[in-house]
Amino acid sequence: MSNRPEPPEVLLTERGRLINLGYRLLGSLADAEDAVQEAYARWYGLAPEQQAAIASPGAWLNTVTSRICLDVLGSARVRREQYVGEWIPEPVPDTAEWSGTAHADPADRITLDESVDMAFLVVLDSMTPAERVAFLLHDVFRYPFDEVAEIVGRSSAACRQLASSARRRVRDAQPIAVPSAERARVVRGFKEAWQAKDVAALIGLLDPAAAAIADGGGLVAASLHPVEGGAEIARYLVGLAERAGSLDLLERTVNGQPGLVARAGRATVAVYAFEIADDRIQRIWVVRNPEKLRTWREL
Numbered sequence: 001m002s003n004r005p006e007p008p009e010v011l012l013t014e015r016g017r018l019i020n021l022g023y024r025l026l027g028s029l030a031d032a033e034d035a036v037q038e039a040y041a042r043w044y045g046l047a048p049e050q051q052a053a054i055a056s057p058g059a060w061l062n063t064v065t066s067r068i069c070l071d072v073l074g075s076a077r078v079r080r081e082q083y084v085g086e087w088i089p090e091p092v093p094d095t096a097e098w099s100g101t102a103h104a105d106p107a108d109r110i111t112l113d114e115s116v117d118m119a120f121l122v123v124l125d126s127m128t129p130a131e132r133v134a135f136l137l138h139d140v141f142r143y144p145f146d147e148v149a150e151i152v153g154r155s156s157a158a159c160r161q162l163a164s165s166a167r168r169r170v171r172d173a174q175p176i177a178v179p180s181a182e183r184a185r186v187v188r189g190f191k192e193a194w195q196a197k198d199v200a201a202l203i204g205l206l207d208p209a210a211a212a213i214a215d216g217g218g219l220v221a222a223s224l225h226p227v228e229g230g231a232e233i234a235r236y237l238v239g240l241a242e243r244a245g246s247l248d249l250l251e252r253t254v255n256g257q258p259g260l261v262a263r264a265g266r267a268t269v270a271v272y273a274f275e276i277a278d279d280r281i282q283r284i285w286v287v288r289n290p291e292k293l294r295t296w297r298e299l
Contacts (some may be wrong), residue, residue, distance in 0.1 A: 011040070015040075015064075018039065018062065019036055021065060023092070023116070024116065024121075024124075024140065025066070025070075025136055028292075029092060029110065029156060029158055030088050030291070030294070035065055035069050040061070061084065063151055065241060069150065071128070073133070083218070084216070084218025085217070088287050088292075089125065090287070091254050091271045091273060091285075091292065092255055093252060093295055095109050095110075101265065112255065114256070115136070117255055118273035119173075119283065120170070122256070122285070123170055124166075126173075130162050131165055131166040131169075132145060132166065133148075134162035139163060146162055180281070182276070186205060186276050186279060186280075187260060188251060190274075194237055194238075195241075197241055198240065202234035202237060203234045205280065207280040207282050208230045209230070209282075210284070211226045211282075212228075212233045213284070217289030217291060219289055220289065233284070247264055248262070248263045248264075249262055250263060257274070260272070269288065270286055271287045272284060272287075
């Protein structure tokens with residue numbers, strides 16, 4: 001095997017995989033991009049002989065990106081204490097809808113699968129940083145525990161325990177899988193009932209114990225606390241529709257699942273993700289923070 005460092009164009013083929021890794025680890029496309037950029041900066045900051053000594057630059061970038069994400073997760077809890085209102089992972093659109101946005105480069109797109117479902121990301125956010133990293137690297141990205149241990153800075157046995165603990169959290173919190181067509185039907189019914197300002201129809205689609213969580217980041221108006229209860233959410237939504245005036249509600253794929261996008265003209269002002277079980281909506285996540293809507297603005 002040659003000791004010469006791989007050329008930049010080969011290294012850049014890793015970017016898409018690193019962005020996908022960073023997004024799942026951090027729940028934020030912007031933070032993932034920053035982490036990947038920092039990893040590349042560290043690579044190009046190495047002396048030529050240091051680069052030549054690295055047998056697999058791609059594996060090196062994966063390790064460095066993961067460690068940067070682990071550090072970001074550690075500091076995120078402090079930042080969240082200063083965040084205004086609820087924090088929700090950044091939503092991403094269907095792959096086909098990225099064209100024409102600031103993220104038209106295929107390397108910046110997120111591959112959609114069950115590991116980016118909004119409900120799954122919310123569960124991940126409840127984990128400790130070490131749990132989240134160990135679980136995702138092993139269970140989702142298929143890293144062997146020896147490599148996970150090197151990244152996390154703990155023993156292989158400890159990483160197995162972390163991943164096992166995280167797995168239990170996911171299993172306990174994960175709702176029964178609902179076919180996409182059924183989800184889409186419920187979301188469409190919700191959209192039509194909301195547009196008609198039909199409180200009774202909305203109540204019929206919402207679980208009595210449903211919760212609606214909004215994220216405005218302190219930059220736009222949004223409820224600072226979850227709205228709980230199907231009837232309460234229905235009345236809140238109808239009141240919101242009466243105050244908001246003319247908005248277009250579009251059915252779109254949000255993190256791989258049927259969702260809604262609210263637009264004022266061509267500008268996206270909110271993205272709605274849903275957790276659905278037994279033909280009822282259990283959770284609604286509403287992202288209004290404009291910093292988390294960059295990929296949706298012109299969709």
